[in-house]
Amino acid sequence: DTAVSQTPKYLVTQMGNDKSIKCEQNLGHDTMYWYKQDSKKFLKIMFSYNNKELIINETVPNRFSPKSPDKAHLNLHINSLELGDSAVYFCASSYNRGGTEAFFGQGTRLTVV
Amino acid sequence: AQSVTQLDSQVPVFEEAPVELRCNYSSSVSVYLFWYVQYPNQGLQLLLKYLSGSTLVESINGFEAEFNKSQTSFHLRKPSVHISDTAEYFCAVAGGSQGNLIFGKGTKLSVKP
Numbered sequence: 001d002t003a004v005s006q007t008p009k010y011l012v013t014q015m016g017n018d019k020s021i022k023c024e025q026n027l028g029h030d031t032m033y034w035y036k037q038d039s040k041k042f043l044k045i046m047f048s049y050n051n052k053e054l055i056i057n058e059t060v061p062n063r064f065s066p067k068s069p070d071k072a073h074l075n076l077h078i079n080s081l082e083l084g085d086s087a088v089y090f091c092a093s094s095y096n097r098g099g100t101e102a103f104f105g106q107g108t109r110l111t112v113v
Numbered sequence: 114a115q116s117v118t119q120l121d122s123q124v125p126v127f128e129e130a131p132v133e134l135r136c137n138y139s140s141s142v143s144v145y146l147f148w149y150v151q152y153p154n155q156g157l158q159l160l161l162k163y164l165s166g167s168t169l170v171e172s173i174n175g176f177e178a179e180f181n182k183s184q185t186s187f188h189l190r191k192p193s194v195h196i197s198d199t200a201e202y203f204c205a206v207a208g209g210s211q212g213n214l215i216f217g218k219g220t221k222l223s224v225k226p
Contacts, residue, residue: 097212
C-alpha cells in the first residue's frame with residue numbers, strides 16, 4: 001500500500017484552466033502539507049492542514065485553494081492557471097506538527113502551456 | 114527563524130570514493146534534523162533523522178550524519194558510494210511557521226564509474 005498517494009502524476013493544461021490535484025494518506029497522520037518544487041529543485045511550503053485547521057502561506061496566490069474533506073485527504077485546486085505555476089507539487093503528511101518527519105507522495109508534474 | 118544551507122549544489126564523485134554533503138542550519142529552538150533523498154522523477158524519501166540522543170545517526174544503506182551543535186552542522190557522509198546513490202539530497206530542519214520542514218536547496222550527487 002502506498003502511504004501517501006497523489007493523482008495525477010502528470011498534468012498538462014492550458015493557461016487559464018482550472019485543475020485539481022488529489023492527495024490521500026493511509027498513515028493515520030493528523031497533518032498534511034502541499035509543497036511546490038520549482039525548476040531548480042527548491043522545495044517551498046504552500047499549505048499545511050492539521051485536524052481541520054488550515055494554515056495558509058500568505059505568499060501563495062489565492063488562485064490556489066486546498067480542500068480537505070477529511071483527515072486523510074488534502075486536495076489542491078488551482079484556478080486560472082499561469083505559465084509560472086508549472087512545477088512539481090508534492091503532498092506530504094506527518095504524525096503531527098513540528099518535530100517529526102514528513103512522508104511524501106510521488107509528486108504531480110504540472111505543465112502549463 | 115529556522116533555515117538550512119547546503120553549501121554545495123553539485124558534488125561529482127567516482128564510484129567507491131567517499132563523499133560528504135554539507136549542511137548547516139540555523140535554529141533558535143530545539144533542533145530536529147533530516148536528510149531526504151530524491152531519485153529522478155520520484156518523491157522524497159527519508160534517509161535519516163536526528164531528534165535527540167546519539168549525535169551520529171545511520172541509515173540502512175551506508176549513509177551517516179553527525180549532529181554538531183557547536184558548528185550547527187549536520188553533514189551527510191558515505192565511505193564508499195555506488196552508482197545507484199546518484200540523486201538529489203536535501204537537508205531539512207523541523208519547525209517552520211506551519212509546523213513544516215524547512216529544506217535546503219539540495220545537493221545533486223553524481224556518481225561516475
